[in-house]
Amino acid sequence: MPKTKADKLQATRNDLGANVREASVGVLNATLADAMDLTNGVRMAHWTVRGPHFAALHALFETFYDQLGEATDDLAERVVQLGGAPDGTTQRIGEKSRLAPYPAGLRDGMEHVKALADRYAALAATVRAGIGSTDEAGDADTADLLTGLSRTLDKALWMLEAHLG
Structure with a gap:
């Protein structure tokens, strides 16, 4: 696939080589799409949850989408720091997300x-x-940034699984 103007790295004084920055921008943008897709799923859960655990889950889901919002901001900003362009439009998220669609x-x-x-x-x-x-x-x-996100995701997964018994 030919590179578009948006795919080219911008000049930066960051001392990482262009190949390193390009590799990281690819990983970060893929993760950004997935994290934004997950954020939207969590928001759907927050908005539509019903049942005997409503209050606890409604509050838990709000905590989760707040965490994901902070994480997506960090991912997108790291893309820019490396000379890339964040790929976070709604249309691109729908095209690029590797997550299964959230059941409506x-x-x-x-x-x-x-x-x-x-x-x-x-x-x-x-x-x-x-x-x-x-x-x-x-x-x-970038590996460190992703490590922090990994810890956040694992903690949320643990909390979700605790509700399932």
Whole structure:
């Protein structure tokens, strides 16, 4: 696929080589799409959850999308720091997300928990792969950023799984 103007790295004084920055921008933009897709799924759960655990889940889901909002901001800003352009439009997220589509008709709290647990686990796995890729490429800072995200995802997954027994 030919490179577009948006795909080219911008000049920066960052001392990482262009190949390293290009590799990291690719990992970061893929992770950004997945994290934004997960954020939207969590928001759907927050807005539509019903059932005996409504209050606790409604509040938990709000905490989760706040965490994801901070994480997506960090991912996008790291892309820019490396001379890239964040690929976070709604249209691109729909095209690029590697997560399974969030079921639109869910209402039951535990069904939301199961759906979110699956997606948190999937994102955690790709984030861990991204840690390895960016570390191997020579970008310890991006690997560190992804490591922090991995910890956040694992903690949320643990909380979701605790609701499932």
